Structures are given as C-alpha cells and as structure tokens.
C-alpha cells in the first residue's frame with residue numbers, strides 16, 4: 001500500500017518533472033533540426049494512426065456523403081441535424097440561402113466539431129472535408145481516384161470528399177446505433193417539417209410535345225389551412241385524424257403487406273373547396289403536390305415515367321377525373337393512336353392498375369386524390385371499394401361553414417345580429433362557400449358586408465322560386481338579380 005511518506009517531496013517531484021520536460025524539449029528541437037519537414041509530417045501521422053488503433057476504448061462511426069453511386073440519406077439527415085447545433089467552441093459555420101428558400105441554411109464548416117451528450121454518453125461529431133489532389137474536375141469514378149463516386153457531383157465540390165465522424169466510448173455502441181441515431185433521424189424529420197417549403201409540381205410546357213414529359217416545380221404559397229376551411233368540424237377532424245394515422249402507420253402497412261398509400265376522392269359542386277382542401281392537406285402534412293393533368297399525357301408509358309418521377313411524402317392530384325380526358329374504360333381496348341384524337345393511348349385501367357400496383361409499392365407515404373364535380377359520371381372502376389380509401393363530399397355552405405368564413409373574412413369571433421337571418425336563409429338556399437366568400441370580401445365593414453350577403457341570399461331564394469314558377473323574366477329589374485347571374489350577364493365569367 002502506498003502511504004504519504006512513500007511519495008517524493010514536492011521539491012524532488014519538481015526536479016524530476018523539470019528534467020523530463022528539459023529532455024523532451026531537447027528531443028523535440030533535435031527532431032525538428034535533424035528530420036526533414038515532410039518526414040516529420042509522415043512520422044507524426046503514422047504515430048497518431050498507431051495511437052488511434054491501440055486506443056481501443058473509443059469507436060468512430062463514419063458517415064460518408066455517398067453510398068456508392070447514390071447519396072447517403074444518413075449524411076443528408078446528419079447535415080440537417082448539425083445545422084441546429086453549435087457549441088461555444090465552434091469557430092466557423094457556413095451559411096447560405098437560395099432564392100426560393102425561406103430561411104438561411106447553416107452548416108458546420110470543414111473540420112469543425114460539436115460535442116453533445118445523450119443519456120449521459122459523450123458523443124463528439126466531426127465534419128471532415130478532404131480534398132483529392134489527383135482529381136481533375138468532376139469525378140466519374142474512372143479517373144483512378146481512390147474514392148470513386150464519393151465526391152460531390154456538382155461543380156465546386158467535385159474534388160471534395162465529405163463525411164461525418166461520430167466518436168464515443170466503445171461500450172456505448174449499441175445505445176448510439178439503436179437509440180441515438182434513430183433519435184437524430186426523428187429530430188431531423190421534425191426540423192424538415194418545420195422548415196419545409198411545400199412545392200407544387202406541374203407538367204412543363206414540353207410535356208405536350210415530348211414523349212417523356214417532365215415535372216416543373218414552384219413553391220406552393222397557397223395559404224389554405226384546415227382552420228380556414230369552411231367544412232363541418234366533425235368531418236374536418238375525422239380527416240385530420242385519418243391523415244395523422246396514415247403518416248404514423250409505416251410499420252402497420254408493412255405488417256399487413258400493403259403499400260403505404262392512401263386514396264381520397266373529393267366530390268361536390270364547383271366552388272365548394274375541393275382544391276382548397278388539397279392545399280390544406282399539403283400544408284398540414286408538408287407534402288409536395290404533383291398536379292397531373294391527364295390532358296398533357298399521351299401514352300401509358302409516359303404516364304408511368306411521370307408517376308415514377310414523383311417523390312415520397314407527396315400528394316398526387318388528378319382533378320376533374322370525369323372530364324379531364326375521355327379515358328377508354330377498362331373493358332375497352334385502347335384505340336390505336338391514328339384513330340384517336342391527340343394520340344391518347346392510355347386507359348383508365350392502365351392508370352388505376354399502375355397507381356394501385358407498381359407505383360405505390362415503389363415509394364412510401366403516397367397520397368393520391370381524385371376530384372370530380374359529378375360522382376355519378378365516374379367509371380365504376382374508380383368507385384369500387386378499396387380503390388379510394390375515403391370519399392369526401394364537399395357540399396354547399398352550412399351554418400358552421402358560414403361561421404368559419406365570417407371569422408376568416410370579417411374577424412367576427414362570436415355572434416352578430418345578422419346571423420339568425422343568415423342561418424335561416426342558408427337553410428333554404430344552396431350557395432357555395434366560394435360565392436359567400438366573394439360577398440364577404442366586398443368591404444371591411446362587417447355590418448355592410450353581412451347586409452349585402454342577406455340581400456344576395458334573399459335574391460337567390462327569390463330567383464329560385466321565380467325559376468321554379470317559371471312565370472317571371474329573371475332579368476326583371478324589380479327583382480334583385482343573383483350575383484352569379486349578374487357576373488355571367490356582364491360577360492365576366
């Protein structure tokens with residue numbers, strides 16, 4: 001056992017330390033003088049490599065930017081996660097903003113590190129960029145590089161290999177891999193959801209002329225939200241719950257052996273909010289929209305290419321499915337192109353089979369929405385059970401819907417003395433939310449606006465009874481003319 005008296009006296013300890021550090025200084029000076037600079041670097045690197053190998057208590061997980069030919073999702077996620085982290089020792093961060101981005105993006109600069117703790121485990125993140133000296137420009141894997149395909153393929157980063165290293169005590173390997181990394185991925189998803197700009201993809205102009213049409217995209221700045229939608233609260237809630245359940249059910253879909261997709265059919269008269277509902281769903285889920293206009297597609301093969309060009313976590317929309325194109329039904333053979341207008345060579349069954357089969361199994365979290373004004377005119381193939389998971393009727397304005405619009409447009413949160421009359425009128429005439437919204441936009445004065453709305457609804461009611469009696473000219477000056485008719489008469493619609 002070591003006792004205090006066994007320890008050297010402070011002065012003896014200092015003398016020993018001084019002699020060791022003097023020897024070290026001498027050794028270092030001699031090393032610097034005698035060994036050439038390049039050899040010094042080589043020896044130091046070799047020393048650290050050996051030291052690293054023998055220092056068996058830590059483990060490094062290396063996450064490269066590329067996995068063979070394709071991007072490594074893990075690297076992309078880590079980059080997003082790291083953009084939210086800094087510590088007091090961080091000295092350099094890279095920031096950037098593209099024209100369509102809403103926020104600046106922040107990234108760790110080269111060779112910067114961050115330390116964080118997870119369940120008491122210290123994890124050190126290092127971001128490494130390595131320049132390759134023998135890489136002439138863009139790498140295609142054929143130039144003899146020892147990292148084929150591992151360099152960025154954009155000009156500017158073509159010579160740089162990038163990766164993250166996560167260092168931690170080896171004994172925590174299982175926790176880091178099984179708990180920490182999933183935790184980081186979850187966080188990343190939440191960050192993306194917060195920031196993601198929802199995009200609207202449409203078929204570009206070239207689509208009409210080319211065999212393989214392609215998607216063009218812009219930011220979807222549609223302000224529609226569930227909160228703003230005039231819809232029965234119970235239906236709204238049911239739909240939001242349905243969407244929530246859908247996105248949580250990855251494992252469930254796998255377990256029951258179904259592709260992770262959900263189909264909705266929205267039907268109802270024009271101006272009842274079908275397109276607004278699609279925008280609200282996209283904004284709610286932060287899913288991109290692919291607006292597929294069948295008019296612009298010529299062949300089954302073109303359609304397949306388009307569908308395969310859509311990304312995961314997206315909504316494929318086919319509006320006005322009943323009238324967008326004369327689709328031969330499933331029992332009719334496609335008409336040869338020379339006899340069919342616009343060379344249409346695809347069939348409804350081709351579309352539906354592909355959507356149900358290969359397409360949906362090629363991706364995850366796919367939503368598909370058809371809209372129509374005439375559910376009765378739809379091909380029964382579209383309506384059969386299991387084809388569209390939910391049929392949603394968007395109908396004329398109800399009292400609850402009206403209250404939502406009054407709150408949106410006039411900021412009326414509670415009651416208004418006009419409400420009673422308006423509610424009575426809404427009970428006896430059919431008006432669309434679009435028509436009422438137009439009335440509510442006419443002035444900022446709530447009393448005036450609601451007065452105008454009452455006149456509009458009365459006019460509509462009289463117009464209907466006049467129409468049904470069919471004995472009075474509907475342009476009779478003594479009768480208030482319904483707004484929609486006036487617009488049409490003025491040739492504005």
Ligand SMILES: Nc1ncnc2c1ncn2[C@@H]1O[C@H](COP(=O)(O)OP(=O)(O)OP(=O)(O)O)[C@@H](O)[C@H]1O
Nearest residue numbers: 228229230269270271272273274275276433434437
């Ligand atoms: N349910 C609704 N809630 C709130 N606003 C609505 C609603 N329905 C219609 N509107 C208003 O009317 C406008 C037109 O509605 P929208 O384009 O969503 O109707 P639609 O059902 O898609 O019509 P169409 O069948 O002609 O495509 C919207 O921009 C919105 O301002």
Ligand SMILES: [Mg+2]
Nearest residue numbers: 274275276319
């Ligand atoms: Mg619409």
